[in-house]
Amino acid sequence: MNIKTKRIIMSVFGMSILGVVVALLRKANLGVDPFTSFVVGVGNIFNTTYGIMFPILTGIFLIAVFFIDKHFIGIATILNLVIIGPVADITLKGLNLLYDASNIWIQIVTLFIALVILCIASALYIVGNLGVSSYDALSLILAEKLEGKKWGQYRFCRMFTDIICVIIGFSTGAVIGIGTVITAFFMGPFTQFFIIHLAKPLLYGKITETSDDLDNVKNT
Template identity: 50%
Template sequence: MYQFKRILMGFCGVTLCGLCVGMLQKANLGVDPFTCFVTGIANIFGSTYSTFYLILTGILLFLVFILRRHYIGIATIINLLFTGVTADIMREFLNNAIPHPSLVIRWGLMLIAIVFTCLAAALYFTADLGVSAYDAIALIAAYKYRLLPFKYCRIITDSICVIIGFAFNVTLGIGTVITALFMGPLTQWFKVHIAEPLLSRNQLIKTA
C-alpha cells in the first residue's frame, strides 16, 4: 500500500504539472521557464510543444543518467511521455471551453497554474520515484554538488531558460517572471509543509 501511494503521488504530480502548462499557455500571460525554453525551440522549427518537449527532455534525461541516475524512475518516464501531450490536451480543451477569456479569467488561470505546478513538483519530488529531467538539474546542483540551496539553484536554471526562450522570440509575461523568481521557494514550501508530512503519515499507517 505504501508503494502504491508513492506511485499515486508521482503520477498525480506529473499529470497535474502537464495540465498546468496547458493553463499557462491559454492564459497567455507568460509560461513557466522550461515551457518558455521548449516553446522557443519549437517555434524555430515550426513544430508543436509536445514534440520538442519530448526531444529536449530526452537530451536532458541523458545528462541526468550520467550525473545522477537516482533521479530517473517511473515518474521520469511518465513525465517524458505524457507531460507535453497533457499540456496540448488541456490547452485544446480550454480553447474550446473559453475561446476568448477575459483578462480576469486569464489571470485566474495563471495564478492557479503556478500554485498547482509547485504543488505538483513537490508531490513527485517527495514520492522519490524519479523527477522530470529538467527538475533533476537543479536537484543535482543542490544535493549532489551542494552548489547552493535548491531554491536558488532552481531560480538560476529557470532564469537561464527564460533568457534562452526570449532569445528565440518567445514573448515573456508576468507569469514567466513569477515562476522564474518564486517557483523554487514555493515548491520547497509545498514539499516541507504538505508533501513530506503526507508521506510521513503514510509511513506511520504502514507500520501501525
C-alpha cells in the first residue's frame, strides 16, 4: 500500500473515531473539549443536535478560512465537516442504549477511554497530513497574523480560541468539567506519544521522530 493511500485511510479513520470520542465525552458528562462545548452550547440555543450543528458551524468557519488563508484546507478538512457530527450523534444514541453512566466510576472510565481514543485519533489525523479542521485553522491563521508579536505564539492563539469556546459553551448550558481541563492541558503530550509510537510506524513502517511531527501536535 502506498503512502498516499495510507494517509487517506488514516485521515478517514482518525476523523471517524473523533466522532466516537465526542459521543463518549458527552456520555461521561464530566466535561467535553472546548470546541465541542461551543457546538453543544449553540445547539442548545437552537434546540438542535450536535450532528446538525457541527457541520453548520464548521462550514461557516470553513468559508472564513477559504477567504482568509485557504492553504490550510485539504481532504481532512472536508472529512471533518461531514463525518464527525453524524458519527457522534449515532454513537451517542448507541451508548445510551448500551449502558447507563450515572455512576461516577462508570463516568470516569468512559472519560478515560474517550481521552485515550482522542489522542490516538488525533495522532492518525495529524500524521495523515491532509489538511486541518476549520476550527484548528482559525488559531493557526491568528498565529500567522500575529507572528513576531508577544502574544503571537500558537499556544496563546489556541488558548484564546479555546477560552472563547468554553465561555460560550458554559453560558449556553454545555457541560464544562474535568474532561475539558484534561483535554486542554494534557492532550498535546499524549498525542505526541501516539504520533511517535503508533501513527508514524503505521505510515512508514518504523518509529521516526522529526521536528515536523512535534510541530504538528499543536494542531490538535
